[in-house]
Amino acid sequence: MTDVTRKDFDEVMVPCYNPMAIIPVRGEGARIWDQQDKEYVDFAGGIAVSCLGHCHPVMVEALTKQANQLWHLSNVMTNEPALRLAKKLVELSFADKVFFANSGAEANEAALKLARRYAVDEFGEQKSKIIAFNQGFHGRTFFTVTVGGQSAYSDGFGPKPGDIDHIPYNDIKAFEAAISDETCAVMMEPLQGEGGIIAPTSEFVQTVRELCDKHNALLIFDEVQTGNGRTGDFYAYQGLGVTPDILSTAKSLGGGFPVGAMLTTEKLAKHLKIGTHGSTYGGNPLACAVAEAVVSHVSQPDVLQGVKEREGLFRAELERINAKYPIFAEIRGKGLLLGAELNDEWKGRSRDVLVAAGEEGLMVLIAGASVVRFTPSLVITPEEIKQGFARFEAAIAKLYNA
Ligand SMILES: *Cc1c(COP(=O)(O)O)cnc(C)c1O
Numbered sequence: 001m002t003d004v005t006r007k008d009f010d011e012v013m014v015p016c017y018n019p020m021a022i023i024p025v026r027g028e029g030a031r032i033w034d035q036q037d038k039e040y041v042d043f044a045g046g047i048a049v050s051c052l053g054h055c056h057p058v059m060v061e062a063l064t065k066q067a068n069q070l071w072h073l074s075n076v077m078t079n080e081p082a083l084r085l086a087k088k089l090v091e092l093s094f095a096d097k098v099f100f101a102n103s104g105a106e107a108n109e110a111a112l113k114l115a116r117r118y119a120v121d122e123f124g125e126q127k128s129k130i131i132a133f134n135q136g137f138h139g140r141t142f143f144t145v146t147v148g149g150q151s152a153y154s155d156g157f158g159p160k161p162g163d164i165d166h167i168p169y170n171d172i173k174a175f176e177a178a179i180s181d182e183t184c185a186v187m188m189e190p191l192q193g194e195g196g197i198i199a200p201t202s203e204f205v206q207t208v209r210e211l212c213d214k215h216n217a218l219l220i221f222d223e224v225q226t227g228n229g230r231t232g233d234f235y236a237y238q239g240l241g242v243t244p245d246i247l248s249t250a251k252s253l254g255g256g257f258p259v260g261a262m263l264t265t266e267k268l269a270k271h272l273k274i275g276t277h278g279s280t281y282g283g284n285p286l287a288c289a290v291a292e293a294v295v296s297h298v299s300q301p302d303v304l305q306g307v308k309e310r311e312g313l314f315r316a317e318l319e320r321i322n323a324k325y326p327i328f329a330e331i332r333g334k335g336l337l338l339g340a341e342l343n344d345e346w347k348g349r350s351r352d353v354l355v356a357a358g359e360e361g362l363m364v365l366i367a368g369a370s371v372v373r374f375t376p377s378l379v380i381t382p383e384e385i386k387q388g389f390a391r392f393e394a395a396i397a398k399l400y401n402a
Helices: 006-012 057-067 080-091 104-123 142-147 172-178 202-214 285-298 301-324 350-360 382-401
Strands: 024-028 031-034 039-042 097-101 129-133 164-167 183-188 218-222 246-249 260-264 328-334 337-342 371-374
Touching: 039 382, 057 285, 080 097, 080 260, 080 285, 097 104, 104 142, 104 183, 104 218, 104 246, 104 260, 164 172, 172 202, 183 202, 202 218, 285 301, 301 328, 301 337, 301 382, 350 371, 350 382
Parallel strands: 129 164, 129 183, 183 218, 218 246
Antiparallel strands: 024 031, 031 039, 097 260, 246 260, 328 337, 337 371
């Protein structure tokens, strides 16, 4: 029996979202079913969150085991799942220290506050400038949304946090002109997600790292979308040959359970002394137990290798469909963070593609008005991929022939 419907959304929910017409009620692997029991193949993965698909046994087991043991303590006490997860993240990355949060925005908020605190402690108040990039996305708290590169998201809320400059991504000249000894930190995504699936050039990231070192500025990689195996490396920085000073992770970290983390070095971490930052839920045992199971599974070499193989399948299917119905100008991205940019004729119609796919029983995402985005489960099966693309082809054919 269905006692709530999409109509209720408009009645009782704050209207900051425009959700699809359907309401999914259950999921398994890379499939979900709606209230009418219609089945969908899921190439969206809850926006790069459901890295093991829906209700993966590894996650269900970790969650139910912890649910019968201990849910919450607060940071007045530490807990075993948080300590285990932190040790694992330290093992898998450049970091020595971990701060737990509940979301990507909170992990980034911690990263930015740490960078500012470090600069004040070590160099003085004048070293406060933050460089960020156009189209970048870092979350919706007022600090992170202001560092994000879309003023449409940060305008209209009164005075903004200051000393934040935005420059074009991949523009070495603009970066050289922007950075100085007053730069406290540079925040960037090692592959822009929301901004349209834009990869950095290798010279660009190298230059950013070199000039950060030269000016004692910290390099913050926002790996909220790229982290946890999404690009085929456990963290995207590991495939770029450039190591940040601070890294934020969330989304796939919990595989669907809300959790985020900020990773950094011992040298920086010591500036967040007792009382300087905190969170009631951050490091919550339930969240950390699930995340530990997710991280243990995703970080296995065969799972990471599997992401690269699935990228190949996605690219081949997209090229095949595009050869038949040419609507895409470019297929880009890395691992299972892929974007298909519409060509001039189809420009601005990514939402039409999303809606048409939904009608055929396939969930996809968009990244702006002209990019169709794919962020499926990292363990999606080849059969699910085939079936999803059969539906995608049907959707594109309908649009193309309309
Ligand atoms: C989604 C995202 C965020 C925000 O994460 P929330 O969990 O929604 O706060 C931040 N940065 C990037 C790169 C993201 O993709």
